[in-house]
Amino acid sequence: MTTVQADSTVLVHYLIYLSDGSVAENTYHSQSPVKFVLGDSSLSEPLEQGLLGLKVGDKVSITLTPDEGFGWPADANLMNIPKAHFPEDLELEEGLIVGFSQPNGVEIPGLIRRLMGDLILVDFNHPLAGQTIKMDLEILEICL
Numbered sequence: 001m002t003t004v005q006a007d008s009t010v011l012v013h014y015l016i017y018l019s020d021g022s023v024a025e026n027t028y029h030s031q032s033p034v035k036f037v038l039g040d041s042s043l044s045e046p047l048e049q050g051l052l053g054l055k056v057g058d059k060v061s062i063t064l065t066p067d068e069g070f071g072w073p074a075d076a077n078l079m080n081i082p083k084a085h086f087p088e089d090l091e092l093e094e095g096l097i098v099g100f101s102q103p104n105g106v107e108i109p110g111l112i113r114r115l116m117g118d119l120i121l122v123d124f125n126h127p128l129a130g131q132t133i134k135m136d137l138e139i140l141e142i143c144l
Contacts, residue, residue: 002142004054007039011141017134024128033140044068051137059138070128077124078113092120100124 004010011033016025027034038048047069050062066072086092092115099107100122114121 002055004038004051004139004142006048006052009035009037009143010051010139011035011143013138013140015136016128017136019132019134024131024133047135051139054139056139056142059136061134061136063132063134065132066130069133070126070131073123073125073129079110079122079124080116080119081122083118083120086120098122 012035013027013033014025015023015028018024036043036051038051044064045068046064047062050060054060083092086098090098092112094112094114096112097109098112100110101107108124109127110122110124111127112120113123
């Protein structure tokens, strides 16, 4: 039977839990399964290690510290953006997540942290930065 190897592509469903037990993300109900490519630097080493040797149908729980998961919030990812750069019809409020297009066409989310007159403080840190998380994963398919 095929097992997950260091260069495998795997199709998984997963749940991400925060330390208080709340669910931060759930692909079973809100999205399609997700494809991970081991060895392409998109996954942390502890997450990859936790997947090695698993077979289709296997389930695993992996706990990741901020250093192993989404990193720590960085002040460099906080930006003051002039209010004039936002659409006039957008109702700006703290806690609102807004999509920002990068020059390469990729859109990244930014969280409005503070309204400061003509400036808006936007946080581009990953929403799970600084969090210890638990991931429950189920292997659906393995492509070698």
